[in-house]
Amino acid sequence: MELKNLAFLSEQSEETGAVGAIAYSHPGERFHGSLIQDFDLLVLIVHNTDQPMSIVEHYRYGDLRYQLIYASRSDLQTTAVTGEHYNLMQCLIEGEIIWETDHEISYLREELSSFGNELREQKLFHEFTRFLKMYVEAKRHIQQGHVVDAYYDALEALGNWARIVLIEQGIYPDHAVWTHVEQLDRALWKLYQELTVSSETLEQRVELVLLACEFSVMSKMGECSELLLRVIRSRKEPWSINELVHHPQLRFVRNDLPLILRKLVFRSIVKESAGWPSLEGEGREIRYWMET
Secondary structure: HHHOHHHOEEEEHHHHOEEEEEEEEEEOOOOOOHHHOOOOOEEEEOOOOOOOOOOOEEEOOOEEEEEEEEEHHHHHHHHHHHHHHHHHHHHHHHHHEEEEOHHHHHHHHHHHHHHOOOHHHHHHHHHHHHHHHHHHHHHHHHHHHHHHHHHHHHHHHHHHHHHHHHOOOOOOOOOOHHHHHHHHHHHHHHHHHHHHHHHOOOHHHHHHHHHHHHHHHHHHHHHOHHHHHHHHHHHOEEHHHHOOOOHHHHHHHHHHHHHHHHHHHHHHEEEEEEEEEEOOOEEEEEEEOOOO
């Protein structure tokens, strides 16, 4: 059956604010995880809005069962940066464009698949904030004697480190991260093996990874945080934490921003001043700035 015969794929969808539709079909009998599940087809309807949508519907048309997902440009951009729901990116990049207005789907596909400087910088900062969070969590758990939890955190931190390596090489870190890292960074690959298959005790393996994280990746804090540092340098007036967490360029790391900001202050990369009265009238609000 021709996909264009389905009403929801016609350009009448423009009436709902959609700018295009992409179909991703099941490739034979190959298992495709959460993207297709047991559906024959996934259809992604893209809307030109900055508001999140994430609406999912299931339909049947004759013998064809399909999953319909409505997503905004914001949803897809967030997916590209955070790596969450990467299946949407896979559908956008690999699926068949059924219809589009003014080539908007083609342009969006090119924008995200080219992994240009803006997206690369956002993803680098996001991965570093996640790395830092898992590193801190691993240290906390090991100090409290929760070795298994520390192991999980350390493994997650290594995954973030691996994605940082790929991003620095201009490679978008998809699901095959360690396959790439094995060829690109033998030291990191060896560290991964030390954590996962070494004969040392679990606690010793975690301690080794934490030591490596401290000396190898923490030295890249300034470079990986350039997106945040450029925002801070963009004006002479110091920033409040509330202003920074609501800055549109930092929306992808909003939850972890306070942690990395304090680490940047600790390393004297960012300065702090406590000279502003708080809105509640008690204490002095801390604000952040950089020397030019």
